Amino acid sequence: MTDVWILGGTGRSGRAIAAQLRAQGIRPVLVGRDAARLVAVAEGDRTVVAGSAEAMAAEIRRQRPAAVVNTVGPFTRTATPTIRACLDGGSDYLDLANDLSAVATTLALGDSVAASGRTVVTGAGFGVTATESVVVKLCEGRAAPEQVRVDMVPSLETQAGVLGEALAATILDGIPGVAGGGRFQGRRYRDGRLVAAPIGGDPVRLTLPDGGVVTTAGMPLGELIAAQRASGAPNVVAASSEAPSSPVVRAILPVATAVLGIRPVREFAIRRLAAVKVAAKPKPREHSWGHAVVRWPDGTTREGWLRLGEAQEWTGAVPAEVVRRLLAGEGKPGAFTPAALFGPSLAQACGAEYVV
Ligand SMILES: NC(=O)c1ccc[n+]([C@@H]2O[C@H](COP(=O)([O-])OP(=O)(O)OC[C@H]3O[C@@H](n4cnc5c(N)ncnc54)[C@H](OP(=O)(O)O)[C@@H]3O)[C@@H](O)[C@H]2O)c1
Structure with a gap:
């Protein structure tokens, strides 16, 4: 179970994250609703066709990837069902949510995520x-x-x-x-x-x-x-x-x-x-x-x-670095935003510099 799935693999963010993962030697699995569009951007990587967020959740439960990167907004609709599927399938989860409602709802799942032993990261853009x-x-x-x-x-x-x-x-x-x-x-x-x-x-x-x-x-x-x-x-x-x-x-x-x-x-x-x-x-x-x-x-x-x-390039780099750390076993059970989980060094690992 080492697969990293990118939901919305054909999108701007999905493609940027896939490129950064490949640069780290991690071959992603691109998940989306159109087989031809997926193959066109997959660069030979595996693809999974699922026609909706619900179908993607069903595939997560069935195939149990190691980590799932969700780029399919609005996250107010897609985050909770995808997280539930990840917890059932034993997968870590991260997304690019940046609206108040989705981030608050996901962080509020912290106790049930912690009980499952998995790591959920929201706001990784x-x-x-x-x-x-x-x-x-x-x-x-x-x-x-x-x-x-x-x-x-x-x-x-x-x-x-x-x-x-x-x-x-x-x-x-x-x-x-x-x-x-x-x-x-x-x-x-x-x-x-x-x-x-x-x-x-x-x-x-x-x-x-x-x-x-x-x-x-x-x-x-x-x-x-x-x-x-x-x-x-x-x-x-x-x-x-x-x-x-x-x-x-x-x-x-x-x-x-x-x-x-x-x-x-x-x-x-x-x-x-x-x-x-x-x-x-x-x-x-x-x-x-x-x-x-x-x-x-x-x-x-x-x-x-x-x-x-x-x-946008950085929105590709952050999830890729978070995934790398999760695969290396550096996650913690619970729901977090990225720097709350990995501290200020995460941004530097993604190529940013502090001016304090
Ligand atoms: N936190 C941040 O700083 C940050 C930065 C960038 C983006 N974002 C957020 O990330 C999300 C994606 O942005 P983007 O620019 O990558 O968008 P995008 O280029 O339009 O890509 C969206 C992806 O989601 C898929 N998709 C859209 N609706 C779907 C549905 N109903 N069911 C299944 N798949 C669906 C699309 O697949 P198809 O090819 O089938 O259409 C595509 O792969 C947005 O919500 C955006 O607000 C956040």
């Missing part, structure tokens, strides 16, 4: 890993801080093609907060509680260590939960350079998100968005960055950066 790693690094050996802000600044090269169903559904279906919260609202932690906050709020102009300038604004994704757990801070804000920070967009956003809260409207919008053709575009800057500012109750403040290359 750029956003969660890059920001959480800086928080873990800044908080190492210190008491819980009072306040944390994390910012993600991805530099993404765009490949020509359609946006695709998984990404479109994740964008429009994945923004909602955790169970019980209003859908399509922003979130922040205040006094230890997850509370509503405007998407695009708290804009900050950041000067990057290489001299570039970006504006980041509130965009509560999985990194909000990861930063809170990594620091123990009661007050946490998560922001992104991809968040809408212009006053006009921020004014329109509440209306647009209220409309998208209506299920048939959202499903129509997902289909239209999935078919949108994107043109090839070079990455906008040389580096992607994770950034954190941490403040302790005595007023001490520490700031740190993580510098890395193109963000």
Whole structure:
């Protein structure tokens, strides 16, 4: 049982992860819903055809791979059934979830995962890993801080093609907060509680260590939960350079998100968005960055950066390194985000550098 399965092996992330695994001498098994599309990208590796997330779960139970990498979003729909199949089949699991709801739901499975003896890693993509790693690094050996802000600044090269169903559904279906919260609202932690906050709020102009300038604004994704757990801070804000920070967009956003809260409207919008053709575009800057500012109750403040290359390439490198460590028996029973499990050195092993 040494097989590593990549669910969504034909996708942008699936192909990037497969390439990084091959570079480490691990031949992945590509899993997807179309035999011809799988063979076209498999480079001779084994493929498994399964027409839906449910069919993939059934194959996991039947064939019991060592580790499963799930790249089929939205993870609010695919993570829990796939994790249950992994626990039944004795497989470790990791995914690229970066929305609050999916990350929170998976981490909440921690006790049942721990009882099974398996390791589950969620948020193993750029956003969660890059920001959480800086928080873990800044908080190492210190008491819980009072306040944390994390910012993600991805530099993404765009490949020509359609946006695709998984990404479109994740964008429009994945923004909602955790169970019980209003859908399509922003979130922040205040006094230890997850509370509503405007998407695009708290804009900050950041000067990057290489001299570039970006504006980041509130965009509560999985990194909000990861930063809170990594620091123990009661007050946490998560922001992104991809968040809408212009006053006009921020004014329109509440209306647009209220409309998208209506299920048939959202499903129509997902289909239209999935078919949108994107043109090839070079990455906008040389580096992607994770950034954190941490403040302790005595007023001490520490700031740190993580510098890395193109963000999608790194989203291939992190899962491959996590898989390598899991196959080497370095995992622990339970559900984790990547740096919570492997510490700040994980990011360095994936080619990133800290600037603290
Ligand atoms: N955490 C991060 O930083 C990060 C970074 C990058 C991506 N992501 C997330 O990862 C996910 C994948 O992104 P991507 O850019 O790789 O997307 P993509 O290129 O569209 O690939 C999606 C893959 O999922 C498969 N798929 C889509 N819908 C499916 C369904 N209903 N049943 C079975 N398979 C299905 C596709 O297979 P077909 O070939 O059959 O269509 C394809 O292989 C998204 O949710 C995205 O948000 C997260």
